[in-house]
Amino acid sequence: MDTDDPLDFEVEDELLKSPPVNNKRKKIIGLDDLLQDYYREQDKLLEKKKRETKAKTKAKKIKSSYDDEDSKEAKLTRMVEKCHSQLKAFGEEKEIPPWGVKVFGEKKAFPTLEFPDLGSCNLLQAFLNNKLNSMVELTAEKGDIFLEGLLVNGWLSKLAFLCGHVEKPIVVWAFNTMLYSSKEELCNSSSDFWCAILSSGKEGDQAPVKIDWFPEYTDLRRALDIYGFLFKFSYNSELNNLDSDIEGAPPNIRAWIRYVIACCLIRSKKAIFSTVEAEEIVEIIICLFLDRQFEGLxxxxxxxxxxxxxxxxxxxxRSSCENIAKFIACRVSKDLNCIQTIECISEASSRCRQLRSAVAYQTLLSCFDGVLSGEEILKSLTEINLKDKGCDFYNMYIHLVLTENWVLSNSLIEENPVIYEMFCLYLRHCSNLISATNLRSYAPKVRHRASYLLHFSIYK
Structure with a gap:
């Protein structure tokens, strides 16, 4: 071992190790280095200012676009306000309610349905003793289930046709079930039963069924009274409240209407209603047309x-048509309801067209005080100044529709040249004297309807 070599413990001891020799020389910072650092900092500051300037410019553009949008919105608002003020210059438009009247008020309690004594009914006894009963095994102990089963399954009407006779207890029960049962199936089945036996004998192979009891009109009227029908309603805001909490008519009204139809169709065999009663039924049906809850019927x-x-x-x-028209004209208000009254009367038959014309005529007479004839009605209409700012085009529209139906639904009017020419003159006034730029409520409707009638109804 060489004497100059370090000992083993000297090699392992870090403190005894000689520090490494740094052969690198310190760099001397010159003027050029300082200038470069200065310019580098200036570039950074300049870049920062550019970013800030760009951000400010972008913010100004966004604000400017917002200002432009606000300006456009303000301009549009001013234009709308200007148009509104111009329209307002024509006069304040009144709010026009839709057609519709509540013709049913508060209902009364339905009467209790009483089942007939089956032992006293020959019709049912014959069925119980028949061999067909062995198939269904019905007994008379449970009369209500027995009779309702016959009715719903159609056996009751078949028995009536086989026997050719229905006793009073059965028809009374079936009639009351039709009008007052809360079960829809029973109500409809009772209605089918009555329609079947009333129409019996119309076919050649079917003999008429003898019925021991016929309901009177007072029974039908009593049913409407229980349903809550307002026989003497006068048109006012309370009754016209279409959002009323009062419940409408019961589903039995459908059966009531079907029964009336069946009674009318057998007039040649039996007059069930008197003339006055039939007139009131027409008035009731027209009133039902005015109730929106019956649009499905x-x-x-x-x-x-x-x-x-x-x-x-x-x-x-000849007399009933005028009586009905006068009653309707007095009862229905002179607004969109009177138009609905006219339009609900079909034009399918000559009598319906005659009634339509009569109702329109009587309504027009009630619209003008002191007017007693058709010539005076048309004269009053043609004398209206259509260019007057105070002209009520809403009433004009109602009068136009009424006049149209009065004249065009009555074939006899065409034979009266005076009425016809005055009507044509009235249409020309409405078509030509109302400006196309007149934007008041119902003014365009009057002009367009009159023009249509001139081109497609008068000179066709």
């Missing part, structure tokens, strides 16, 4: 209207 109501109008004899109809 329009087809059934139309069928009933056709049937009851054709129920009258020719002699009866």
């Amino acid at each position: 329009l087809v059934l109501l139309n069928d009933c209207m056709e049937a009851i109008v054709n129920y009258f004899t020719d002699v009866e109809w």
Whole structure:
């Protein structure tokens, strides 16, 4: 071992190790280095200012776009306000309520349905003793279930046709069930039973069924009274409250209408209603048309209207048509409801068209005080200044629709050249004297309807 070599413990001891020799020389910072650092800092500051300037410019552009949008919105608002003020210059437009009247008020309690004594009914006894009963095994102990089962399954009407006779207890029970049962199936089955036995004998192979009891009109009227029908309603805001909490008519009203139709169709065999009663039924049906809750029954109501109008004899109809028209004209208000009254009367038959014309005419007479004839009505209409700012185009529209139906639904009017020419003059006034730029409520409707009638109804 060489004496100059370090010992083993000297090699392992870190403190005894000689520090490494740094052969690098310290760099001397010159003027050029300082300048470079200075310019580098200036570039950074300049870049920072550019970013800040760019951000400010972008913010100004966004603010400017917002200002432009606000300016456009303000400009549009000013234009709308200007148009509104110009329209307002024509006069304040009144709020026009939709058509519709509540013709049913508070209902009364339905009467209790009493089942007949089955032991006293020969019809049912014959069925119980028949061999067919062995198939269904019905007994008379449970009379209500027994009779309802016969009714719903159609056996009751079949028995009536087989026997050719229905006793009073059965028909009374079936009638009351039709009008007052809360079970829809029973109500409809009772209605089918009555329609079947009333129409018996119409077909050649079917003999008429003898019925021991016929309901009177007072029974039908009593049912409407229990349903809450307002026989003497006058049009006012309370009754016209379409959002009323009062519940509407019960579903039995459908069966009531079907029964009336069946009674009307057998007029040649039996006159069930008197002339006055038939007139009141027409008035009731028209009132039902005015209640919006019956819009789902329009087809059934139309069928009933056709049937009851054709129920009258020719002699009866001459006076009854005018009586009905006068009653309706007095009862219905002179707004959109009177138009609905006219339009609910079908034009399918000559009698319905005659009634439509009569109702329109009587309503027009009630619109003008002191007017007693058709010529005076048309003269009053043609004398209206349509260019006057105070002209009520809403009433003009109502009068136009009423006049149209009065004249065009009555074939006899065409034989009166004076009335016809005055009507044509009235249409020309409405079509030509109302400016196309007149934007008041109902002014365009009057002008367009009059123009249409001139081109497609008068000179066709």
